Amino acid sequence: MQVGIIGAGLAGSILYKLLSEHGFYIDIYDHVLVRGCKSMGLIFSNKNEILAVKKVFKILNIDIQDYVLKEIGEVNISGDAYFPNKKIYIINKSKLIEDLVPRTIVTNREFNPVIRRYTTKVIDTGIIVREFCTEAETKFYDLVVDASGNTKVLQLGNVHTKYKNDIRTCQFLIACDQNSSEKFDKFFIDEIKIHKGKPLIGYTWIAPIGDGLYHVGCAYYRNGHELWEYLKRYVKRMFDSDYKRVCGCSSRINGNLISESFVGGVYERRCVASVGESMGLTTPLGHGNVYAIISAYILSKSISKYELDEAVLKYKDYMLKKFEKLDKDKKAVKSFNLLRITRLFKEYYNIPTHESMKIMLKSLY
Ligand SMILES: Cc1cc2nc3c(=O)[nH]c(=O)nc-3n(C[C@H](O)[C@H](O)[C@H](O)COP(=O)(O)OP(=O)(O)OC[C@H]3O[C@@H](n4cnc5c(N)ncnc54)[C@H](O)[C@@H]3O)c2cc1C
Structure with missing residues (x-):
């Protein structure tokens, strides 16, 4: 079987490694070979997620501890200390990706085979369907995978609809001296903002990554210049x-x-699938690393179990059910559903309900 994976981020790299074990012929594409530090948090929302990620790493013969820079015990949110009952690791993600798929294996090019390749039409029953038109560039592949993260190369739509719910981020890596290091030796979340009608919660963070280094960033529905x-x-x-x-x-x-x-x-005997952030696998707080790993694993497992056509269709059905909660959570933020958002804060950072209420009222734009 021949596979084309678009994007050598976390999801694409895990998938590459898992499918390689089956002896498939795989091309993996990425136009950016610098593995930056833009996201380093592995935030598990429940025990099942930890078990799933551990299982994937075991298959790949990887010890997660080799990549953990810090385990976070305390989170400071808007000035108050909380002690999450979840595992939160700051990991060296660029090293992990490089170890999974060294950049020498990656085909260095921007690969956009299917943008504008969908046609949307109304069929007899009145249902709107999307069709994938194949193209010479991809015809050699039995399976094309969108692992392009936020670029979403396989996603339908013009630039406006494609990006309308995305939040902008800007981040620095900073080094500072010993005194500050002690003061910031925990995870900081600050300036939480809930944007009316938008699915993601905005905030500013400081993540300690050791040796006096900090990953500082913010995500808001604002223009790039304002963020900087x-x-x-x-x-x-x-x-x-x-x-x-x-x-x-x-x-x-x-x-x-x-x-x-x-x-x-x-589509026309070509199988196509998405993994990771490209298909919207993010929480309302913008976390997607754990789901990038899990989705790549689920797709590879489905492929190893069924004929390719069936595998892709089963994968689709399964993913929509399994991650239904992520959609519900994002819809709750969009409609400012107080009850669900407080539950979310409790789930992620163990913030008591009355404290969450305060945070939320302060946060509304
Ligand atoms: C600033 C920031 C902080 C974050 N912090 C966290 C966090 O703390 N915890 C967490 O869980 N998540 C976090 N996230 C989200 C997390 O980074 C993503 O959800 C996760 O990386 C998704 O993995 P992925 O492999 O699906 O996509 P990505 O990691 O984005 O990888 C996609 C790859 O595809 C490549 N690509 C894109 N377009 C093309 C193309 N046309 N042709 C070829 N290659 C292409 C890109 O160069 C990239 O390497 C953060 C995101 C940002 C931006």
Whole structure:
């Protein structure tokens, strides 16, 4: 079987490794070979997720401890300390990805085979369907996988609909001296904002990654320039000018619902599927690393168990059911459903309900 994976991020790399074990011929594409540090948190929302990720790592002969930079015990949210009952690791994600798929294996190119390749039409029954038109570039592959993260190369729509729910982010890696290091030796979440009608919650964070280094960033529904200016001011205020900026970059996080995204299908005998963030596998807080790993595993398992056509269709059905809760949570944020959002804060960071209420009222734009 020949497979084309678009994107050598976390989901694409895990999938590459898992499918390689079956002896498939695989091309993996990425136009960016610099493995940046844009996201380093592995945040597990329940025990099943920990078990699933451990299982995947065991199959791949990887010890998660080799990549853990820090285990977070305390989270400071808007000035108050909380002690989550969940596992939160800060990991060296770029090293993990490089170990899974060294950049020498990756075909260095931007691969956009299917943008504009869908046609939307109304069939006899009145239902709107999307059709995938194959193309010379991909015809050699039995399976094409969208692992392009926020770029969502296989997703339907024009630029506006594709990105309308995405939140913008901007982040710095900073180094600072010993005194500040002690003060910030926990995970900080600050300036929480819930944006009316939007599925993701905005906030600013400081994540300690050891050796006096901090990953500082923010995610809001604002324009890029405003974010940079805001983050510069924030870092200055928090670290008292006592730091050195090592690097910085900006990005987006996919806030689209899974049920409105392209998950998988068979078109003209070509199988197509999405994994990770490209299909909207993010929580309302923008976390997607755990789901990138789990989705790649589920797809590989389905492929090893069934004929390819059936595998992709089963994968699609299964994913829509399994991750239904993520969609519900995002819809709850969009409609400012107080009850569900407080439950969410409790689930992730163990924030008591009355405290969550305060945070939420403060957070509304
Ligand atoms: C600033 C920031 C902080 C975050 N923090 C956290 C966190 O703490 N915890 C957490 O769980 N999640 C976090 N996330 C989300 C998390 O990073 C993603 O959900 C996760 O990386 C998704 O993995 P992925 O493999 O699906 O996509 P990605 O990791 O984004 O990988 C996609 C890859 O595809 C490549 N690509 C894109 N388009 C093309 C193309 N046309 N052709 C070829 N290659 C292409 C990209 O270069 C990239 O390497 C954060 C995201 C951001 C932006």
